Amino acid sequence: MSESSKGSPLAFGQVVIGPPGSGKTTYCHGMQEFMGRIGRKVAVVNLDPANEGMPYSCAVDISELITLSDVMENLKLGPNGGLIYCMEYLEANFDWLQEKLAAFRGHYYLFDCPGQVELYTHHDALKNVFAQLAKWNFRLAAVHLVDSHYCTDPGKFISVLCTSLSTMLHVELPHVNVLSKMDLIEQYGKLAFNLDYYTEVLDLSYLVDHLASDPFFRNYRRLNAKLVEVIEDYSLVSFVPLNVQDKDSMRQVMQAVDKANGCSFGDQEHRSLEALMSAAVGADFHFTSTLAVQEKYVQSQDKTVEEEVMDM
Numbered sequence: 001m002s003e004s005s006k007g008s009p010l011a012f013g014q015v016v017i018g019p020p021g022s023g024k025t026t027y028c029h030g031m032q033e034f035m036g037r038i039g040r041k042v043a044v045v046n047l048d049p050a051n052e053g054m055p056y057s058c059a060v061d062i063s064e065l066i067t068l069s070d071v072m073e074n075l076k077l078g079p080n081g082g083l084i085y086c087m088e089y090l091e092a093n094f095d096w097l098q099e100k101l102a103a104f105r106g107h108y109y110l111f112d113c114p115g116q117v118e119l120y121t122h123h124d125a126l127k128n129v130f131a132q133l134a135k136w137n138f139r140l141a142a143v144h145l146v147d148s149h150y151c152t153d154p155g156k157f158i159s160v161l162c163t164s165l166s167t168m169l170h171v172e173l174p175h176v177n178v179l180s181k182m183d184l185i186e187q188y189g190k191l192a193f194n195l196d197y198y199t200e201v202l203d204l205s206y207l208v209d210h211l212a213s214d215p216f217f218r219n220y221r222r223l224n225a226k227l228v229e230v231i232e233d234y235s236l237v238s239f240v241p242l243n244v245q246d247k248d249s250m251r252q253v254m255q256a257v258d259k260a261n262g263c264s265f266g267d268q269e270h271r272s273l274e275a276l277m278s279a280a281v282g283a284d285f286h287f288t289s290t291l292a293v294q295e296k297y298v299q300s301q302d303k304t305v306e307e308e309v310m311d312m
């Protein structure tokens with residue numbers, strides 16, 4: 001097995017990561033279709049040994065190497081331990097992965113990753129897989145999906161910010177954080193602030209003040225204030241909103257990722273993209289700014305908390 005492939009052509013792609021159920025598989029399917037329509041050849045690589053019946057056409061599937069159910073049964077491990085074992089097994093079998101990927105030279109790669117959070121915050125196996133891909137001349141960006149409904153709960157949103165920050169620092173790849181399922185954002189409650197407050201991660205002291213109005217959280221005010229201080233000191237976390245069914249939203253995420261991993265597919269693709277998007281003008285797809293997303297998915301309220309704070 002060659003540890004590094006200095007002479008190999010560059011290969012671009014995304015590792016799609018995020019907590020369980022955040023929409024990684026759905027995103028890979030949507031992005032494969034979207035990129036296919038503008039002429040990119042996309043190979044989706046399933047690295048989640050628990051995934052079955054994927055909706056996308058799968059180029060490489062880790063379950064040919066190892067499956068979570070086999071590991072759990074044979075080694076008597078639970079789902080978390082089993083998944084960690086699978087990732088360590090993959091790390092020990094780089095040559096299998098290299099051989100499988102080589103069959104798709106010239107493609108753009110989407111890696112559909114497992115959902116266990118510890119794989120991205122402190123365990124090393126998957127991070128080592130990404131580092132090995134870099135040695136094989138893969139230019140990857142991490143696309144970190146987080147369910148947008150966490151924005152409706154200030155406490156959960158602070159946890160999401162902490163997880164996103166530690167993932168960015170641990171994974172060590174160019175990073176695009178994405179708020180997924182924008183169409184469902186207010187399903188579990190109203191947003192206290194405008195959407196750009198969450199996507200741009202604006203002054204978090206408002207969030208701490210808002211949280212302190214809840215008697216339970218009042219006792220943890222200093223802890224929350226310190227946590228948001230850490231997030232603001234790094235000043236790294238922001239989000240791109242996403243609805244996989246919206247072409248303009250998909251384009252925005254794709255362009256953010258292209259910028260992050262340095263991918264450029266030239267003029268022909270640019271023309272195809274313009275043609276695809278022009279078909280969307282005047283139709284349902286009006287997603288040019290966070291404000292447009294806000295108008296589309298967030299119900300208008302008399303006043304947001306942000307506006308009330310401003311009025312004071």
Ligand SMILES: Nc1nc2c(ncn2[C@@H]2O[C@H](COP(=O)(O)OP(=O)(O)OP(=O)(O)O)[C@@H](O)[C@H]2O)c(=O)[nH]1
Nearest residue numbers: 019020021022023024025026114115181184243244
């Ligand atoms: N309404 C809506 N549902 C979505 C969207 N994206 C994903 N879903 C749904 O969310 C659920 C979980 O999506 P998956 O794509 O399986 O999530 P995952 O992150 O791959 O999940 P794991 O493999 O368990 O880690 C599915 O029922 C999807 O149909 C979206 O943009 N809008």
